[in-house]
Amino acid sequence: MYLGSFVHEVLEHLYMQPAGKRNHETLKAIAAQRWEEGKWPAKIEELPELLGSLGDFKRSAFEAMTNLWALENPSMVELDHMELEIATSIDGVQLFGIVDRIASDPDGSVVISDYKTGKIPDPRFNSDDQKWFQLLLYAAMYEATTGKLAKRLEYYYLAKNTKHELEVSNEKLQVAKEVVVSVRRGIDEASASGEFSCNVTNLCNWCHYKKIGICPAHMDHN
Numbered sequence: 001m002y003l004g005s006f007v008h009e010v011l012e013h014l015y016m017q018p019a020g021k022r023n024h025e026t027l028k029a030i031a032a033q034r035w036e037e038g039k040w041p042a043k044i045e046e047l048p049e050l051l052g053s054l055g056d057f058k059r060s061a062f063e064a065m066t067n068l069w070a071l072e073n074p075s076m077v078e079l080d081h082m083e084l085e086i087a088t089s090i091d092g093v094q095l096f097g098i099v100d101r102i103a104s105d106p107d108g109s110v111v112i113s114d115y116k117t118g119k120i121p122d123p124r125f126n127s128d129d130q131k132w133f134q135l136l137l138y139a140a141m142y143e144a145t146t147g148k149l150a151k152r153l154e155y156y157y158l159a160k161n162t163k164h165e166l167e168v169s170n171e172k173l174q175v176a177k178e179v180v181v182s183v184r185r186g187i188d189e190a191s192a193s194g195e196f197s198c199n200v201t202n203l204c205n206w207c208h209y210k211k212i213g214i215c216p217a218h219m220d221h222n
């Protein structure tokens with residue numbers, strides 16, 4: 001999470017620079033400045049579990065940032081919004097999100113993008129609908145607040161040097177809206193009854209509640 005936050009922070013400041021200055025030298029200078037000002041070494045070293053050294057963190061972050069140049073030429077890209085906060089309501093459900101970047105294609109159509117520094121979702125565990133849910137929801141929220149429908153969504157998998165794109169359709173937006181309404185309904189029903197059922201899947205092996213031994217579904221195994 002910290003790696004992602006640091007990379008987002010540096011890239012946001014890179015795109016605040018004039019187009020001609022968005023190069024590797026500027027990136028290095030911004031990264032060094034944010035590293036010190038954000039007190040990142042102390043933040044990382046305070047983590048209860050370190051996944052590597054500070055040098056490993058810096059190397060991974062810098063590799064992810066510089067991979068951006070393989071996916072686009074930052075000097076040729078102008079963003080309409082970065083880290084845009086959207087608070088709105090979709091079919092009665094209150095939602096809040098921070099959108100990494102919104103740009104306009106030459107024909108004026110809206111493109112919503114998100115940086116990822118982790119793995120590309122494994123299609124064995126994540127359907128395409130799950131993978132695109134976050135950005136489809138952002139597109140629905142952006143439309144609800146501005147009246148503008150995004151044409152395209154993009155995930156920048158920076159650590160993997162890969163970009164995935166999806167053309168937005170009303171059908172896909174509708175699926176994302178139905179999911180959010182049904183999740184909200186499930187939370188309301190569970191809150192009213194006091195019954196919060198476990199959802200046991202392969203992903204439990206990565207769940208913190210299982211690790212710290214408080215998931216009822218895994219009590220016997222801890």
Ligand code: SF4
Nearest residue numbers: 198199204207210215
């Ligand atoms: S370990 Fe328990 S709390 Fe975590 S995802 Fe699985 S069922 Fe849910």
